[in-house]
Amino acid sequence: MKLEKKKVLVFGSGISGIGACKLLEYSGADVVLYDGNTSLDKKEIQNKIGQGTKAEVLLGELPDEVLEEMELCVISPGVPVDLPIVERIRNKNVPVWSEIELAYTVGKGDVLAITGTNGKTTTTALLGEIMKAWKGGNVYVVGNIGIPYTSIAAETKEDSVIVAEISSFQLETIDAFKPKVSAILNITPDHLDRHHTMKAYIEAKESIARNQGENETCVLNYEDEELRTFGENTKASVLYFSSQRKLNTGVYLDGEIIVYSENGVCTEVCRTNELQILGVHNFENVMAAVAMAIAYGTPIEVIREAVRQFGGVAHRIEYVCEKRGVVYYNDSKGTNPDAAIKAICAMNRPTYLIGGGYDKNASYEEWIESFEGKVKKLVLIGQTKEKIAETAEKCGFEDTILAESLEEAVAVCADLAKEGEAVLLSPACASWGMFRNYEERGDKFKELVKSL
Numbered sequence: 445m446k447l448e449k450k451k452v453l454v455f456g457s458g459i460s461g462i463g464a465c466k467l468l469e470y471s472g473a474d475v476v477l478y479d480g481n482t483s484l485d486k487k488e489i490q491n492k493i494g495q496g497t498k499a500e501v502l503l504g505e506l507p508d509e510v511l512e513e514m515e516l517c518v519i520s521p522g523v524p525v526d527l528p529i530v531e532r533i534r535n536k537n538v539p540v541w542s543e544i545e546l547a548y549t550v551g552k553g554d555v556l557a558i559t560g561t562n563g564k565t566t567t568t569a570l571l572g573e574i575m576k577a578w579k580g581g582n583v584y585v586v587g588n589i590g591i592p593y594t595s596i597a598a599e600t601k602e603d604s605v606i607v608a609e610i611s612s613f614q615l616e617t618i619d620a621f622k623p624k625v626s627a628i629l630n631i632t633p634d635h636l637d638r639h640h641t642m643k644a645y646i647e648a649k650e651s652i653a654r655n656q657g658e659n660e661t662c663v664l665n666y667e668d669e670e671l672r673t674f675g676e677n678t679k680a681s682v683l684y685f686s687s688q689r690k691l692n693t694g695v696y697l698d699g700e701i702i703v704y705s706e707n708g709v710c711t712e713v714c715r716t717n718e719l720q721i722l723g724v725h726n727f728e729n730v731m732a733a734v735a736m737a738i739a740y741g742t743p744i745e746v747i748r749e750a751v752r753q754f755g756g757v758a759h760r761i762e763y764v765c766e767k768r769g770v771v772y773y774n775d776s777k778g779t780n781p782d783a784a785i786k787a788i789c790a791m792n793r794p795t796y797l798i799g800g801g802y803d804k805n806a807s808y809e810e811w812i813e814s815f816e817g818k819v820k821k822l823v824l825i826g827q828t829k830e831k832i833a834e835t836a837e838k839c840g841f842e843d844t845i846l847a848e849s850l851e852e853a854v855a856v857c858a859d860l861a862k863e864g865e866a867v868l869l870s871p872a873c874a875s876w877g878m879f880r881n882y883e884e885r886g887d888k889f890k891e892l893v894k895s896l
Contacts, residue, residue, distance in 0.1 A: 445539075445549065448472035451513050453533070456520025457481075457489050457501075463594035464518045464543045465493045470598050471550055475499040476514070478506055480529070506532075514538050518546050521613035526640075542617040543594045544587070544610060549620070551597035553582075553604030556736055559615065559652050560629025560665075563729045565589055566721070566757050567629060568609040570733040574750040575605045578742050583607065587614070605740075612639065612648040622655035625739045626680070627663035627732050631670050646670060656680035661739035663732055666691065683739050685731035687724055695735040697727055702751075704738060714748050720763040721756040722773075723790025730754075759886040761787050761870075764893050769863025772893045775870035776886030780804070781811035784872035788814045793866040795819050796857040798850070801826040801873030801885075808832050811872050812839040821845060821860060823853045828873050850878070850885070854892040867893075 450473045454464045457479040468475045477489065477499050486501045493499050502510065506529060517533050517540045519525070525540070534540060541549075548555065556575070558568050565588070572585035582601065586593040587609035600606065608623075631649055639645040653662040662680035664671040667688050675682040684694040695704050695713070702713040713734055716727055730751055737747050756762045764772040771793065778784035784799070788811075797819045799811075812835060815822070822844045824832050833844045847853040850869075857867040869889045879885040 445516070447516075447550070449474065450515045452476070453478055453511070453514045453517045453538070454499075454520075455479075455517055455530075455533075456523050457484060458520055458522060460520040460522070460543045460592050460594065461518075462489075462492045463592035464520075464546055465497070465499050467546060467550055467594045467597055468518070469493075469497060469499060473516075476502060476510060478502045480504065480506075511536055511538070516541065518543055519617055521611060525616050539619065540617050541619060542614045542621075543592060544608070544614045545618045545621050547586075547593035547597040548618075548622075551593070551600040551604075551606065552602050553600045553606055554624040554740070555606045555608055555622075556625045556740060557587075557608045557610050557621075557623035557652055558627045558629065558732070558736070559610045559612065559649050560627070561631055561649075563629045563725060563732070564609045564611075566726060566760065567627065567729040567732050568607055569757050570730065570751065570754050571736055572607040573754055574733060574737045574742060574747055575607055575740075577750040578737075578746045579603075579605050587611075610652060612645060615648045615651045618651060618654070620655060622660065623652065625661045625663065625736045626652045626656060627736050628652060628665070628668075628671055628674070629728070629732050630665050630668050650674050650678075653678050653680045661736075663735040663739060665728065665732070666694065681739075683735050685728065685735045687728050687731070695731045695738070697724075697731065702727065702731055702734065704734065704744070711744055713744065714751055718752050720752075720754060722761055722792060723786065725786065726756070726761070726790065759882060761790055762886070762890075764890050767858070767893070767896050769865075770858070770861040771866045773866060773868045773870075774886045774889050774893075775868060776875070776882040776889060778870040778872060779874050779882055781806055781808055781872045784811055784870045785814045787868060787870040788818055791818050791866060791868060793864060795866045795868050796821045796823065796861050798823050798825065798853045798857065798867070798869045798889075799871050799873070800824040800829045800832055801871045801878065802876040803828045803831065804874055806872070808835045808872060809839055812836050812841050815841055819843075820865070821857070823847055823856050825850055825853050825878070826871070826873060827877055832872075850888055851892060854889065854896075858893075858896050 575583040589609040666684040666686040759777040762774040775787040875885040
């Protein structure tokens with residue numbers, strides 16, 4: 445669809461909506477930005493779109509006479525598609541696009557797109573690093589990872605590579621979107637408040653490959669039964685990865701080695717002890733990124749070096765550095781016990797664990813029970829330190845130390861930890877009361893560690 449002089453309604457005034465407005469105006473469209481929230485400031489929204497914008501901003505009710513003029517609607521991912529107003533738009537035979545569809549229509553280059561319930565951000569970030577190592581500066585890492593695809597689409601060229609993290613919300617309203625390589629990492633129940641049924645959620649995820657054919661590749665997790673079934677029915681060429689079995693063709697984990705096999709001919713990609721990210725869930729993310737890179741034609745030596753260099757996503761079991769043989773990891777994003785358990789499970793060394801923070805009335809028993817054979821000392825800070833210490837004692841774990849600050853906790857761990865051991869910040873609690881957010885807490889931890 446040519447967008448020049450088209451009358452386009454942008455639904456939603458957040459970062460995605462603003463990005464869509466800018467791209468549409470760049471493309472010569474006449475834009476109306478609509479948001480139902482009447483407490484917003486029109487002038488502030490127009491300032492975000494940019495100086496000289498001709499976009500009209502409407503808040504509250506959407507008049508019929510405005511809707512009658514519209515030829516296209518670009519909807520922000522935060523707007524549920526089953527709202528009555530969206531039905532109103534569709535009943536007027538106005539196509540409804542996601543901002544991903546808009547960016548894909550305007551942009552150029554090849555798209556490598558990743559979705560799944562868990563692991564999207566890590567896989568996207570790693571694939572982005574692999575592509576940058578191979579292709580240089582003409583690589584864009586966008587989507588749910590924090591940079592809207594619409595914000596860079598106008599800059600892309602025919603030889604650009606766009607690595608995109610795509611959510612189920614964005615996939616609900618694609619039309620012609622067709623990645624050169626796609627991946628679905630896994631599917632487990634999530635966002636059912638939005639999709640209502642597991643079937644609808646699965647369909648949204650699997651639509652990433654809807655327009656792909658045999659000239660495009662879809663990378664799938666062989667250990668996900670739903671995706672294995674999908675792989676048998678999709679029109680795309682399929683490349684599997686597996687953490688539990690050897691594949692004749694695909695990427696798999698063989699003990700401590702990540703292997704790429706093509707018709708039984710095996711190539712070692714790397715060993716897991718060479719990686720800076722830990723845990724089987726992260727090894728699966730690595731395998732997915734490796735499979736996508738291979739499907740796109742990336743030389744194996746480029747892939748090998750990039751995965752060895754990858755330090756992970758900030759604050760998610762992030763490798764910080766090694767001091768006197770002790771490795772330090774920042775998992776400040778482990779703001780609840782479930783998230784923090786994953787970090788414990790990923791540790792492959794005896795670990796000194798820094799935990800505690802703001803009390804969200806969570807239960808810590810399962811977290812404490814995950815320590816067995818892994819955690820040598822639990823160093824506690826923040827509002828929850830006494831509560832967690834009492835829970836630990838009831839669970840039979842008595843190796844706890846109470847500290848007054850993160851500075852003291854790091855110093856205690858650095859003093860106790862010996863060569864071959866690890867120090868992990870994975871608080872199982874929010875940061876409030878000591879820090880503004882988990883990012884500030886994680887950055888402070890990294891600063892303290894590096895200054896040891």
